[in-house]
Amino acid sequence: MATKYVLFVATNTAHIGPNKRPTGFFFPEIAHPFEALDEAGIAVEFATLKGGKPPEDGFDEKDKGQTDFLGSAAYGRLGHSRRLKDVDVLNYDAIFFPGGLGPMADIATDPDVKKAVRRMWDAGKIVSAVCHGPCAFLGVELEDGSPLVRGRKLTSFSTAEEDGYARADVPFDLETALRDEGAEHSSVTPWQPKLVVDGRLITGQNPASGTLVGKAIAEALQRA
Secondary structure, eight states: OOOOEEEEEEOOOOEETTTTEEOOEETHHHHHHHHHHHHTTOEEEEEESSOBOOOEEOOOTTOHHHHHHHTSHHHHHHTTBEEGGGSOGGGSSEEEEOOSSGGGTTTTTOHHHHHHHHHHHHTTOEEEEETTGGGGGTTOBOTTSOBTTTTOEEOOSOHHHHHTTTTTTSSSOHHHHHHHTTOEEOOOSTTSOOEEEETTEEEEOSGGGHHHHHHHHHHHHHHO
């Protein structure tokens, strides 16, 4: 079977909110999905909005999956990410947006992100995200003008989680914004893992959900 490829798209935002809270991509939300895909023999490449090494947050040296990724060739490639605008996303079988607070300040509104999501969806590819990553889907309209997420089942970092984590730092509430565009949003108790698969749309609620998302992408690609 030919190798499948997934494009991870990470934030370039290093600080967010009125207090300039340090942020970036949340480390386990790349490390854990990468581990699941790598174990399945699926190749991962990296892009960011501006290219180069993205800022990072949430590294846990006690987590073997994270320390393994930190020492991997893949982490080195992440540090030399290409600009999303320079990437033909249709060369990939799936696109994935990890979270962290950073995406709420750039990926949430970036036109190249919206274009990439729409192109992948229209091409019948897998579109996926975890935690704050589903902000990438906001504002994406299908050919008939309807929101991509309207009537679709998904999850994201929940309002309850945000209230206990970064309410003062984020520009909007992600769960509310997704619901406002018609998404059928569901969530579980804060910080517990949750995966939602609705056809080609694959989402996870929070950092604990990254491995589930990676495995779900792998399973979907292996069936394709």
